[in-house]
Structure formats: C-alpha cells, structure tokens
Amino acid sequence: MGDLPRDRTHLVFPFLHTGIDYAGPVLIADRRGRGCRLTKSYICIFVCFAVKALHLELVTDLSKESFLAALHRFIGRRGKPQTISSDNGTTFVGASNDIYNFFKTYSDDIQTEATNKGIDFKFIPPYSPHFGGLWESAVKSVKHHLRRILSLTHLTFEEMSTCLVQIEAILNSRPLTPLSSDPSDLSCLTPAHFLIGRTFLTVPQPPLDNENIKQLERYERIEKLKQHFWQRFSHEYVTALQQKVKWRSSNRDLELGSMVLVRDRTQPPLLWVLGRITKLHPGPDGVNRVAEILTKKGTIRRAYNNICPLPETSSC
Incomplete structure (x- = not known):
C-alpha cells in the first residue's frame, strides 16, 4: 500500500483540494401529481481531501455545460479550489456508461476551462479506482442509502435538491x-x-x-x-x-x-x-x-x- 497523497495529510482550507465523482442516475419527476414523466438526473459529489466534508449538486444530464454549471455553484458557495481530482470515467460507481462517454468526450475541454480559472484538474490513471478511494467512499455513503429511500416516492428537481442539501448536512455532522x-x-x-x-x-x-x-x-x-x-x-x-475482532480475545x-x-x-x-x-x-x-x-x-x-x-x- 502506498502513502497517502500530500493533499490528504495536510490540514488546509476546506475544499482547497477537492475530488469529484458522479452518482446516479436518479429518477426525477417533471411535475407534481399524477401522470408525471420521470427523467434521469445525476448527483455530482465534491469531497474535501483535508477534512472529508461533502458537497452535493444535482445536475440534469451529463453534458459539459451541466458539469460546469455545477462547478460554478460549488465555487460560489465553497470557494475556488486549487486542485480538482477525478477518475477517467471508466469506473464510476453506480453510474451509467454515459458518464464514461461524458469524460472521454469533454475531459480536455473541462481541463482547459478549469485551467483558465486557475484550477489544476488532475486525472488518476485509467482502470485504477483504488486511486480515488476517497470519492468512491463518498459515492457509497450517499447512494447506498439514497437508493433505498428514493424507492418510496418520486421527487421533483426542486424537492430532490432540498433533500440532497439535508443529506449533505447529515453526512457533514458525523x-x-x-x-x-x-x-x-x-x-x-x-x-x-x-x-x-x-x-x-x-x-x-x-x-x-x-x-x-x-x-x-x-x-x-x-x-x-x-x-x-x-x-x-x-x-x-x-x-x-x-x-470487528474475534470475541475470544481483545486487543x-x-x-x-x-x-x-x-x-x-x-x-x-x-x-x-x-x-x-x-x-x-x-x-x-x-x-x-x-x-x-x-x-x-x-x-x-x-x-x-x-x-x-x-x-x-x-x-x-
């Protein structure tokens, strides 16, 4: 096992070094009441390397414009990060294959856009999900329970955004x-x-x-x-x-x-x-x-x- 990255072991401002990942898809109702049509949406997860705080953004699709809009909302509330780390989209946990095509298509454009804003956008090696264990764990914390509660009812985009903010508060209160x-x-x-x-x-x-x-x-x-x-x-x-240890002895x-x-x-x-x-x-x-x-x-x-x-x- 290798050593933790330097960004994980030094206490700096929250979200100065950030990891991102997508979770989903989640089904969103286009309106309230009966006869609503369900559409796919995704959750963009930002995790702080220093304090493991989470920030959740709901996006409508996997386009470059939706991701950049979510990034701008994140910067407006949490501040501009210095580095953003992500995988190459080939092993996104729980997401559809469209996420791979999204990052494969727009990775260069996103990296250029982030560089123009003074953000260093880093990609981990392909087919190496253990390099991004921090955001993979964040996806599991969010999606593992969210998948079970969303089966109870369908929410609109506004209601889902409100629910995600409250879930974000629960995760950041641990x-x-x-x-x-x-x-x-x-x-x-x-x-x-x-x-x-x-x-x-x-x-x-x-x-x-x-x-x-x-x-x-x-x-x-x-x-x-x-x-x-x-x-x-x-x-x-x-x-x-x-x-978890055997009950015959205690360490x-x-x-x-x-x-x-x-x-x-x-x-x-x-x-x-x-x-x-x-x-x-x-x-x-x-x-x-x-x-x-x-x-x-x-x-x-x-x-x-x-x-x-x-x-x-x-x-x-």
Missing part, C-alpha cells in the same frame, strides 16, 4: 474526533466545524416513521426521506466504526475519560449521543463488557456493542 482531552468536554469535531465553525443543527420536526408517505404532503415527504436516511446512516456509521479496552459515540435509534436527525467513559463493569471472568457513560443528559449504562470510541488522533 463525529470525527474529540475536540479536547478534557474529561468534562463532551463535544466532538465534525466536518461542519471546518465549514461554518460549529456543528450542523436542524429544525425540530415530529417523527414520521409510522406515516404512509403517499398520504403525506409534498414537503412532509422530504422530511420523511431525511429521517429515513438519518436512521440508516447513523446506525451503519456506528457499525462501521466498531472494529484493546475502553479507557476512563475517553470519548465514545453511543448507538441510539431514537435520536432525531443530526443529533449524536456523545459521552465520556466514567466507569467500567467487568464480568465474572474479569473482562469489561459494560460501561457507564457521562452524557449531556446524565450518566447512562451501555454494553460494548452499543459503544464506539472516537479516534483520539487527527489522522481521520
């Missing part, structure tokens, strides 16, 4: 590492801290888990899709952070004062249960399997399968 080593500090660092200086919050909404999406208003459907995405992503994010144990992320299915979107370990409860064999955690709402007791320690280093 905990990365504790802000400090102080045992009384229950706050964590998220990609949102690098974007707006604080974590993302959402306007409280009533839960819509048990509601039939076909009987909801159009704006309530977007909220239900957001809550559905949050439940899937928050649950699987904790599972992904937990290291490490939780330490007192370490910050952990607690799995809780009842939390509303963008709210993560964070806390500090205050006490460990060993079993009859002397192995710790239960811990007491100090949270903002008090002390709770959880088993290890519902606890995920956050990395203490800045390597994430």
